Amino acid sequence: MFHREGQKIILFTFLIVAGIILASQFYVNIAWLRWGLQIAAIILLILILQFFRNPTRKTIKNFDEILAPVDGKVVVIEEVEETEFFHEKRRQVSIFMSPINVHVTRYPASGTIQYSKYHPGKYLVAWHPKSSTENERTTVVIRTPKFGDILYRQIAGAMARRIVNYAEEGENVQQGDDAGFIKFGSRVDLLLPLDCAVTVKLNQKVTGAKTCIAAIAVKKDEEQEATD
Missing domain, CATH: 1.20.5 (Single alpha-helices involved in coiled-coils or other helix-helix interfaces)
Known part of the structure; x- marks a missing residue:
């Protein structure tokens, strides 16, 4: 397919x-x-x-998890200042896609689209630190039931010359559904709440709509209750 x-x-x-x-x-x-x-x-x-292959994937929807929006390798896990929408610190997880990866973008969580914007820009290599803010990109914010607002950003790479984004503000979307496409080598950033538990490691390979990127953090008092 x-x-x-x-x-x-x-x-x-x-x-x-x-x-x-x-x-x-x-x-x-x-x-x-x-x-x-x-x-x-x-x-x-x-x-x-x-x-351009588009493998069919059956997603087990889970409000307590953020799934990988794309196939690729985790290249960044860090705390950053998000300046476009939140204007506060967020946990960033970035996934780099090589030309041999599936380039379909899938919604990482179910919820309502709060923000969707295209930004023209440069075509720096996708792993360049400034690619998140200077390359051609789209920014999408989903309001989720458990995590609140989460942001993902499609970023064009040195070879990519067109980003396709299907997200429209006010639309209700489902985790794992087709959210767009990036043509020829690219990257996707996830900007998540600081209190979520990131479940992947640097250089880990992830699968879109399958691999859990972050989960709801279990508080210490809840952990204590579970062990009692």
């Missing part, structure tokens, strides 16, 4: 590949060159299909 954002690109690539194969078959007399062109064209098609 392929994401709808890739349908035109996949069709265009298929036509180009078919054209290269047919042209080389009839007009290229050197065997090694003909086979080389055909193999290169097929590899290009496979890469495009691989990039």
Whole structure:
């Protein structure tokens, strides 16, 4: 299954590949060159299909957990000052997606969209510290039943040139549903409450709509009651 954002690109690539194969078959007399062109064209098609794949995932919805919005590797876990919406300190967890990862963005929690804004910007490499505030990006805030407001930010990378964001203010969304797409290498930041319990580690690989990124922190008195 392929994401709808890739349908035109996949069709265009298929036509180009078919054209290269047919042209080389009839007009290229050197065997090694003909086979080389055909193999290169097929590899290009496979890469495009691989990039726009959209695996079906059954999400077990849980109000007590924030799930990974994308596939990738955790590259940042730190406390930061969020200046666009909250204007206060938040716990940031950033996930870097390489070109071979699934690039579908999924809602990390169920709730109501409070804020959704696109920002044009630069195309620094996605792991650059300033990419969160200077690159092309979208910012989305979800009001959740347990965590309050959480923010996720789609960030374009050096290769990415288009971010697709489906979130609309006032819309009710469900954890794990399709929230958008980032084309060709990128990053997603999660800005969470300071009192939540982050459940992932640096360099850990995560799976969108599957891996728990953070959970409701259990207070010490509740832990004591549980052990009594």
